[in-house]
Amino acid sequence: MSLPTVRTVADLRAQVAAWRGQGLRVALVPTMGALHDGHLTLVRRGRALADKVVASVFVNPTQFGPSEDFARYPRDEGGDAAKLASAGCDLLFAPDVSVMYPDGFATSIDVGPVTRRWEGAFRPGHFNGVATVVTKLLLQGLPDVALFGEKDYQQLQTIRRLVRDLDIPVSIEGVPTVREADGLALSSRNAYLTAEQRAVAASLNRVLRDVVERVRAEPGTVADAVAAGERALLAAGFDAVDYLAVVDVASLEPLERLDGPARVVCTARLGKTRLLDNFPV
Amino acid sequence: MSLPTVRTVADLRAQVAAWRGQGLRVALVPTMGALHDGHLTLVRRGRALADKVVASVFVNPTQFGPSEDFARYPRDEGGDAAKLASAGCDLLFAPDVSVMYPDGFATSIDVGPVTRRWEGAFRPGHFNGVATVVTKLLLQGLPDVALFGEKDYQQLQTIRRLVRDLDIPVSIEGVPTVREADGLALSSRNAYLTAEQRAVAASLNRVLRDVVERVRAEPGTVADAVAAGERALLAAGFDAVDYLAVVDVASLEPLERLDGPARVVCTARLGKTRLLDNFPV
Structure with a gap:
C-alpha cells in the first residue's frame, strides 16, 4: 500500500x-x-x-x-x-x-x-x-x-x-494509552531500553495501579501512597523517579487528598531513558 | 442605520x-x-x-x-x-x-x-x-x-x-495612516490632548518628514538626522521623545545608514499622552 x-x-x-x-x-x-x-x-x-x-x-x-x-x-x-x-x-x-x-x-x-x-x-x-x-x-x-x-x-x-x-x-x-501484554505503555522511546531495562520497565504501570488503588481506598493518604510508590519503583530497579504525584485532571496541580477527578502521573528513569505513564484515579 | x-x-x-x-x-x-x-x-x-x-x-x-x-x-x-x-x-x-x-x-x-x-x-x-x-x-x-x-x-x-x-x-x-489637515496622524488618544498640546502635536509629522528628507539626501547621516529630529521635537514643545529611529521595515532593527527599505518611527510625549507616528523612508 x-x-x-x-x-x-x-x-x-x-x-x-x-x-x-x-x-x-x-x-x-x-x-x-x-x-x-x-x-x-x-x-x-x-x-x-x-x-x-x-x-x-x-x-x-x-x-x-x-x-x-x-x-x-x-x-x-x-x-x-x-x-x-x-x-x-x-x-x-x-x-x-x-x-x-x-x-x-x-x-x-x-x-x-x-x-x-x-x-x-x-x-x-x-x-x-x-x-x-x-x-x-x-x-x-x-x-x-x-x-x-x-x-x-x-x-x-x-x-x-x-x-x-x-x-x-x-x-x-x-x-487511552495502548499497552504491551505486561502493561508497559507503548512509547517510541521504549526502543532505547536494553532487555534488562525492559524487564524493569513493566513495574511502572503496576506500581501506578497500586497507587491508584491505595488512594481510592484511603483518599486522605495521598502522600503516603506516593512515597510508597516511589520506594517501589526504586526497589524494582528504576534509577530515579523524576516525579510521582496525584494531580487534578485539568490543572495538573498536586492534590493532598482525593476530593474530585484525579490522575496519577509519573516519570521514572532507566539509564538516560525517561518513561512516562499515568492512570485515572 | x-x-x-x-x-x-x-x-x-x-x-x-x-x-x-x-x-x-x-x-x-x-x-x-x-x-x-x-x-x-x-x-x-x-x-x-x-x-x-x-x-x-x-x-x-x-x-x-x-x-x-x-x-x-x-x-x-x-x-x-x-x-x-x-x-x-x-x-x-x-x-x-x-x-x-x-x-x-x-x-x-x-x-x-x-x-x-x-x-x-x-x-x-x-x-x-x-x-x-x-x-x-x-x-x-x-x-x-x-x-x-x-x-x-x-x-x-x-x-x-x-x-x-x-x-x-x-x-x-x-x-496607510490617515491624517488631519495639519498632518497629525489620527489616533483615539488625540482626544486626551489640550488645545495647547494639540498645536504642538502637529510638529511630530513635520519633524519626521524632515528626518526622511535628510536621510534620503545623505544616507550615511542617520545618527545626525535622528539627533536633529529629537532636538526639533523638544524645541517644538514635546515633553519627551521616547524614541526616534530609522529602522529596517521588517525587523525594526535600527539602521546606521540607509541601504534598503527603511521606516522612520517615533513616539513623543505631551504630558502623559504618547503620540506615535512613522513614515516610509
Whole structure:
C-alpha cells in the first residue's frame, strides 16, 4: 500500500480543502514518527470520527532540550508510511524543518500554569515547543478533530487549554494509552531500553495501579501512597523517579487528598531513558 | 442605520459561516473602539477587498500596562456602531472581557525580536497582549483578510510575523495612516490632548518628514538626522521623545545608514499622552 504524502503547507491545504468541498470531515493525528500501535490506534479512532485522516510526521526540534535525544530520535518515514496506510490513514504530511521554521521564525506560545510542573519542570521550554508546533499543525491543516494520546497526559491537557484559549477551531480528542501484554505503555522511546531495562520497565504501570488503588481506598493518604510508590519503583530497579504525584485532571496541580477527578502521573528513569505513564484515579 | 451586533464567538462564527457558504469573502477590522476616520478607512478598504466586513470592538486589557490608560480609554459603542454602519461595515463583534478571557485563561504568544525595541521596550508585555488577542480574533472569525493601520507600524509588523509564523490562514493588509489637515496622524488618544498640546502635536509629522528628507539626501547621516529630529521635537514643545529611529521595515532593527527599505518611527510625549507616528523612508 502506498500512502499519498505532501510536504508543503499549500499541498496539505489543497487536499484538505478538496475534501471539505465534498462535505467530508477531516481528522489530524500529529506524530513525531517512530510509530507504534498507540499511534495507529489514534488513526483508527480518527477514522471513526471523520471521513479522512491526515497524519503528520515531524520530529519537532523546538520541543527537545539541548541535552535531549533530538538527534538520535528514531526516524523511519518508509516504515511509518506503511503502518499508517495499513491503519486506514489517507494522507501523510511530512514537512521539512525549513517548512515549519523558515528563516526569521520567531514566535513562541506559552500555555501557562498547566505546563510548569512535572514534564515542564524537567524539560524547560518543552511545552512552549509543543504548543507552538501543534498550533501550526492545526492551522496548517484546519482539521475538524485532532487526536492525541493520553500517554502524554500533561501534553494533552496543555493542548486542550491552548485550543480553548486561542479559539483554535478544532475538537481535541484524547485516546487511552495502548499497552504491551505486561502493561508497559507503548512509547517510541521504549526502543532505547536494553532487555534488562525492559524487564524493569513493566513495574511502572503496576506500581501506578497500586497507587491508584491505595488512594481510592484511603483518599486522605495521598502522600503516603506516593512515597510508597516511589520506594517501589526504586526497589524494582528504576534509577530515579523524576516525579510521582496525584494531580487534578485539568490543572495538573498536586492534590493532598482525593476530593474530585484525579490522575496519577509519573516519570521514572532507566539509564538516560525517561518513561512516562499515568492512570485515572 | 443600525448595525447587526454579535457578542459571542458562536454567533460570530455562525454569521461568517453563512456568508462563506454563499461563496462570499470576509474581511475583519480589529479595533479597540473610539473610532475615527482612520478606522473607517480600514472598513472601506475591507469592502474593496471582500464582500462582507466585520469590525471588532474590544478594549483588550492584556495589552495595557498597570499604569496605563485602560480604565480611561474612551468607550462609545453606540457612536462606534453608527460610524461603522455609515462606512459600510456589515457586522460588529463586541465581546465582553469574559468572552475573550474566561476563567482559567492562561495562554500568551511572544513574537520575538520584532517586539523587543521601541513600543515593546516602553510597554513591557504590550505586544504579547496584542499578539494573543489578534490571534484569538483571527481564529474566532476566520476572515479571508484582516486590516490594520500603518499608524501602529511595529504592531503591523508584529502581526505579519505572527501570522506567518503560526500559519494563521488569513491575509494581512496594512493601510496607510490617515491624517488631519495639519498632518497629525489620527489616533483615539488625540482626544486626551489640550488645545495647547494639540498645536504642538502637529510638529511630530513635520519633524519626521524632515528626518526622511535628510536621510534620503545623505544616507550615511542617520545618527545626525535622528539627533536633529529629537532636538526639533523638544524645541517644538514635546515633553519627551521616547524614541526616534530609522529602522529596517521588517525587523525594526535600527539602521546606521540607509541601504534598503527603511521606516522612520517615533513616539513623543505631551504630558502623559504618547503620540506615535512613522513614515516610509
